[in-house]
Amino acid sequence: MNVKKIWAGLVLLLSGCSTYTLVEPGQVAICDLYSVKPGIQWSQVDKGDVRLWTVNGAELESIRFISGIREGVPIMDISNEKHETSFRPDMNETELVDAVVDAFSLSGAQQVKARNLRPAAFGGVDGFRFELGFMNEDGLKKEGVVVGTIVDEALYLIVYTGAKIHYFPKYSGEFEALVESIRIRKHG
């Protein structure tokens, strides 16, 4: 058993009943809309419309692929609170940022602040991007990057978060390369 498999096993143990699988470097289909090309091995778990990748555990760093969210569905669905904002196809980028910030706040994150919302290509289509800063409930400082797009009235987000010290910067380069690698599979 190699070291990576031991890590994957540990992640599995720490994550309770979720079933993690390994994602190898190379082209990976995320959803009907697009694929990406990771440069390293990730541990992956699927939860409904959300696919989560991590190396050391979701609390330390994770990439969430939120795909094909339709009207009336909670955008992030990460809190216990029943009042999370649901998606509407006519939402503008600022409203989407508010919804993401609200969802993080409702899930227990503290002092959630969005920075630098701007247009950014998502594969070959128009999209947006912003950064996040917040603390978890134990006061651990975390950073985040969110990229997203709305295609055919459905929302697609990729949310990268991690502990500000060590973990977030360690995988930032890999995340940026991943975003660069987005390949739209079908559109329109």
Add this chain to the structure above:
Amino acid sequence: MRGARFQPLAILLAGLTLFGCQTNPPRPGESSTVQPGYQPALNSDEAGLWLVMDKSEQDLKTSGSLITDEQANAYLQEVVCRLASDLCTDVRVYLVRIPYFNASMAPNGVMQVWSGLLLRAENEAQLAYILGHEISHYRYQHSLQMFRQAKTTASILAPFQVVTAAGGVGYVGSLAQVAAVGTLMKFSRDHEREADDGGFAMLVAAGYHPHEAAKVWERLQEEQDALDEDEPGLFLSTHPPSNERVETLKQSALAAVEPASGWYTGAERYNEVVGPLRFQLMRDELRLRRFDATQILLDRAADTGRRPSEVQFFQAELYSARAEENDPAYAESAYRECLKLPGAPPEAYRELGMIYMKSERGTQAVPLFETYLEQKPDAFDQGMVKAYIQRINSTEK
């Protein structure tokens, strides 16, 4: 999350075990009173309880959930000192950013005031009534009594678990510190009565207007009634607002003897301190998407006549967030009204601009976006708003 929430309780139980769990339940009706500078005896079960609460207090300090505004924190402590000068340094107030109405008291003197309380109290007297009530829980050591009366592990946990039956649990469920500081406790009816009496006595002795006490309960009940929820809010679940409670307070207020200087309500001072926080407090309130309750708060705020542009802005934000059938039109109208008022938030320009942009009135949106960028040059979304302007201008050409 659930595990995290009750982990401190496990430590507490271990602490009580280590200290031998001396259980000497007080006789019915007996209540002890702490003296200034009170510290429990080192070999007592109470010392074990304090040990855990002190640790939790340290966690609370670094949790990131505190509102650190110096003026607001100093003000809360000032009100505590006005109410109970003898316990001024023993009771330590923490202002926690949670948009529900709640205040609570831990056995070691840690008082939490949640930001939703600051948004809802209308003046210093109403705030003082709640703080006085909580100080009384400390003065009469109610939480210690609850622990000593508990006969089994399950019943030791029971006072904490009231939170699971209350509305708002999702928001606070992840805040281990909140539960850890022992503050989501449901006291017995006798304890509540004693805290009501003690709090009210402090209120009157400090010269606060006694009629404001009953108003707190009436306002909370009005809000609760507006919600289509079977479960009461957190504070109401731990402090049931019975008719008897309200009536007793009203009768006590009528019997209170007015000081020569007159009663003090403290509305001006309260708004001086809380006013600058209101924008953020209202944002947090809207986040809960309890629109009917928020509407009541907006109506009350409009009645005071204070900060009308801010009230109008959040009225528009409510319509915008609710997004029901006629809400987009209402939102547009409310943003327009807001922009006619002095001191309109820069965001009102952006939001109205967004409405115009969505409804293909781009040329009307551009000047609004430009004003927004002028008024908020460090806006987090300036890159996006500049792109909107560019897009509209290129389409118009």
